[in-house]
Amino acid sequence: MSVRRLADDAVQPKSFAFSRENAAWAKKRIALYPKGRQQSAVIPLLMRVQDQEGWISRAAIEKVASMLDMPTIRVLEVATFYTQFQLQPVGTRAHVQVCGTTPCMLRGAEELRAVCKKKIHEQPHQTNADGTMSWEEVECMGACVNAPMVAIGHDTYEDLTPERLEEILDAFERGEGDSVPTGPQNGRNHSAPVTGQTTLLEVPERKLEAPARSMPAASAAKAGNAAKGARPGSKVIGGGTGRKSGAAAAKPEAGALFVRPEGEPDDLKMISGVGPVLEGKLNALGVTRFEQVAAFSREDIEALDDALSFKGRIDRDEWLKQAAALAIGPDEYFKVFGKKAKVNKPAAKKNAGRTSSGE
Ligand code: FES
Incomplete structure (x- = not known):
């Protein structure tokens, strides 16, 4: 594993605050743990920081430490240990995690990585010129049967070709990431065989009742x-x-x-x-x-x-x-x-x- 350090001072914000909604969520989350065990909320709170900001800054680590009444170094240890936490600023529209483990590698992960290099930045963990996109290579994300795949935010995009990944990146770049369907991109149903379903072929009668509104x-x-x-x-x-x-x-x-x-x-x-x-x-x-x-x-x-x-x-x-x-x-x-x-x-x-x- 590479050494994981906080980002340079030049990009570190001076302060961090949860949004009102996230602060309320954090309060409830901390209350879930027994008295004296509030520090157990450190990972959920750091994830919430990342969902809000895209990455974990030093100011955010200090804030979480004070909320959980724990030494800053303990939160720093957690943030730098787990690779799910981004320690550098990421693209504001998408941070693309390309799986580079064996099944994905055998099925074309290198071509996907080349697309990211071409369309985003030659180096991982660097944003493009507009600061909207970034990428990195990660280890297996558990979707090997639909290799190769990438994750963007909390969603995965599977059964990818370089061409399809380019289309997806373009959609995120335009701010239309929500319109991209998640999961398999080749029409397969979840992880059913790519050549078509071979079991459970009988479709049970599904009763669909007409909604109350009538059609013209x-x-x-x-x-x-x-x-x-x-x-x-x-x-x-x-x-x-x-x-x-x-x-x-x-x-x-x-x-x-x-x-x-x-x-x-x-x-x-x-x-x-x-x-x-x-x-x-x-x-x-x-x-x-x-x-x-x-x-x-x-x-x-x-x-x-x-x-x-x-x-x-x-x-x-x-x-x-x-x-x-x-x-x-x-x-x-x-x-x-x-x-x-x-x-x-x-x-x-x-x-x-x-x-x-x-x-
Ligand atoms: S090897 Fe890529 S998801 Fe498992």
Whole structure:
């Protein structure tokens, strides 16, 4: 292990303070430990510092030591021992941790490292010219089956190619990191075999009940056609996508591909892979509801691929499957994907009201 030292004085801030929210969190966290054992909160507090600032400064170490009533040297020992703690300033938009252990190395980690060198900085632990990005090589992060991979913040991006990593870094550089789907980047389901699932092939009947809000008549008329695009084993909820062709009554607005459903739009950003920009484009094309996305036909997907110029992304990010789950509610999303749906304020508040029974 290399020697880990605090950053040069030139970059050390004069003071550190937790934000109001984090200070309240720290207070609660410290109270979890029995009297006299508050020092056990040192690692959680240092992690919170890092989540807030991106790295651990000397001032932050002193602050944590005073909060826990422990000698500064003891906190310094912890911060310098665990490599999860960054001791230098990191990129303000992304700090990329490239796994360089054997499975990832055999599957292309060196090419990923070359991408970081090219796009961020020749040396690890150095920020790019704008201070927005930085990178380092780390040891195994436990996602070897989906090698090669990187971690950015608390998320991992797996089954990477150099090209895909470049796209991801560009998205973070633009400040659109939230729109990048986490996990496998090659369409595989979690750590299922890359050549396709070989077990548990029968899809259990999943009962999806229609949400309380009704779809417009034109969308309902398209339901049969749109259902062809729904995921296997799922039932299309509420109606079709409302594309123009074959719709009996309503017509899409000028410039739109789909008949915009009546009522309040869903927060489409909850679909992993959809950010604010993409949501705006989808809304302009008449797509505002999870039920619409869940019922996309192949024809709809191709039309959207053309309109949005991102071939294959709807399939790769499993929009239909995500939307079908989100139409029921966050609980269903968690059941299907094993992780929480994205939360965006304030629209997520509305969707969070849905339950697995579709209420
Ligand atoms: S070797 Fe890279 S995640 Fe394990």
